[in-house]
Amino acid sequence: MRLALKKAILNVKPYVPGKPINEVKRELGLKDVIKLASNESPYPPSPKVLKTIQEALPELNRYPDGNCYYLRRKLAENLGVDPRQLLFGNGSDEIIVLAVRGFVNEGDEVVVAEPSFLIYEIASQIAGANIKAVPLKDFYYDLPQMKEAVTKKTKLIFLGNPDNPSGKYFTQSQIEQFLEGIPPSVLVLIDEAYYEYVQADDYVNSLNLLKKYKNILITRTFSKMYGLAGLRIGYGVGNQEMINYLDRLREPFNVNSLAQAAALACLEDKRYYAELLKKINEGRKFLYENLKELGLSYVESFTNFILIKLDKPGASLAAQNLLKKGIIVRDMSAWGLKNYLRITIGTDVENKKLIKALEEIV
Numbered sequence: 001m002r003l004a005l006k007k008a009i010l011n012v013k014p015y016v017p018g019k020p021i022n023e024v025k026r027e028l029g030l031k032d033v034i035k036l037a038s039n040e041s042p043y044p045p046s047p048k049v050l051k052t053i054q055e056a057l058p059e060l061n062r063y064p065d066g067n068c069y070y071l072r073r074k075l076a077e078n079l080g081v082d083p084r085q086l087l088f089g090n091g092s093d094e095i096i097v098l099a100v101r102g103f104v105n106e107g108d109e110v111v112v113a114e115p116s117f118l119i120y121e122i123a124s125q126i127a128g129a130n131i132k133a134v135p136l137k138d139f140y141y142d143l144p145q146m147k148e149a150v151t152k153k154t155k156l157i158f159l160g161n162p163d164n165p166s167g168k169y170f171t172q173s174q175i176e177q178f179l180e181g182i183p184p185s186v187l188v189l190i191d192e193a194y195y196e197y198v199q200a201d202d203y204v205n206s207l208n209l210l211k212k213y214k215n216i217l218i219t220r221t222f223s224k225m226y227g228l229a230g231l232r233i234g235y236g237v238g239n240q241e242m243i244n245y246l247d248r249l250r251e252p253f254n255v256n257s258l259a260q261a262a263a264l265a266c267l268e269d270k271r272y273y274a275e276l277l278k279k280i281n282e283g284r285k286f287l288y289e290n291l292k293e294l295g296l297s298y299v300e301s302f303t304n305f306i307l308i309k310l311d312k313p314g315a316s317l318a319a320q321n322l323l324k325k326g327i328i329v330r331d332m333s334a335w336g337l338k339n340y341l342r343i344t345i346g347t348d349v350e351n352k353k354l355i356k357a358l359e360e361i362v
C-alpha cells in the first residue's frame with residue numbers, strides 16, 4: 001500500500017522564497033548582508049507599533065479575537081465600508097487561497113497574467129484548476145486578451161494592480177472596460193498589495209467598483225508598506241454576501257493577536273508611514289538615476305521594487321555575484337524574464353551599496 005497522493009499537488013512547482021539574511025550570513029560567512037529580494041519594507045515598524053506589540057505580549061496565553069473586532073471597526077471606518085465587508089487573513093496570501101478554495105473546482109479555469117505573482121497559479125493548481133496564462137504586453141496587463149480567455153469554465157481571474165514583478169498598474173477606465181462583459185459568476189480578484197505606493201491620478205479606485213460589481217474581491221496587506229511581513233496579516237474587501245461565504249472557510253483563529261494589535265497601531269500612525277513613502281520615492285529616483293548612469297535599462301515601477309535588465313553578465317550570474325557581496329536579489333528567470341533582476345528599493349545605505357556592487361559587476 002502506498003499513500004494516495006493527489007496528482008494536482010504533485011504537479012505544483014513549489015514557491016521558492018527569497019533567501020533569509022541569516023542563512024546567507026551563515027552560508028557565505030558574511031557579516032553584512034542586505035536583502036532586496038522580497039519587496040519587504042527596509043524599515044522597521046513604527047515605534048508606536050513596536051510598543052503596541054510589546055504591550056500585547058503578556059496576553060499570548062489567550063487565543064486571539066477570531067473576529068478581529070477592533071481592527072475591523074477601525075479599518076472599515078478608514079476605508080468607508082461596512083465592517084462586514086472585510087475578511088482578515090494570515091497575510092493576504094491566505095485570502096487568495098481562500099478565494100480559490102471557495103470558488104474553484106477541479107477542472108475549472110483560472111485566468112492569470114504571465115508573468116505574475118506565483119501564488120495565483122500555485123493556489124489554483126492545488127485546486128486542480130486549468131490555468132489560462134495571458135502574456136504581458138510590454139510589461140502591462142493585456143486586459144482585452146484576458147477577457148478573451150474567459151470561457152464557461154472560468155471561475156476566477158487574478159489581476160495584480162500594481163502587479164508583481166512588472167510594477168505596472170492599470171487604470172480606472174481600463175478596469176471598467178474590462179469588467180463590462182465579464183459574467184457576474186466569475187470572481188475577479190484585484191490584488192492591491194502595493195496600492196499604498198501608487199501615485200497616479202488614474203489609478204483604480206477599486207472600493208468604488210464594489211458599489212457596482214458584486215463579483216470583485218480586493219486584497220491588501222500589512223506586509224509591504226507597513227512593514228509587518230513577519231507577523232502575517234492582510235485583508236480582503238468585497239460585498240457582504242461574498243465575504244460571509246468566504247468567512248466560513250477560514251480557520252477560527254487565523255490571524256494572531258500580535259498581528260491584529262500591530263495592524264491597528266499602523267492605522268493610527270499615518271505620519272510615520274507617510275515619511276516612509278517619501279523615502280521610498282526618493283530611493284526609486286536615486287536608483288533610476290544611477291542605473292541610467294551605469295547604462296542599465298529598467299522597467300519603470302509604481303511600487304517598492306524595480307526590474308533591472310542585465311544582459312551582461314546575465315541576471316543569474318549577476319544575482320550570484322551580488323550574493324557574494326552580501327546583497328540578496330531575485331533572478332527572474334523562473335518567471336520567464338530572461339536576464340532581469342528584481343530588486344526591492346532599500347534604505348539610502350542599501351541602495352548605495354547595490355549601485356556600487358552593480359558598478360563592479362557590469
Ligand SMILES: *Cc1c(COP(=O)(O)O)cnc(C)c1O
Pocket residue numbers: 039090091092093094117160163164191193220221222223224229232233234
Ligand atoms: C507581497 C505580495 C502579496 C502579499 O503577501 P502577504 O501574504 O500579505 O504577505 C500579495 N500579492 C503580491 C502580488 C505580492 O507581491
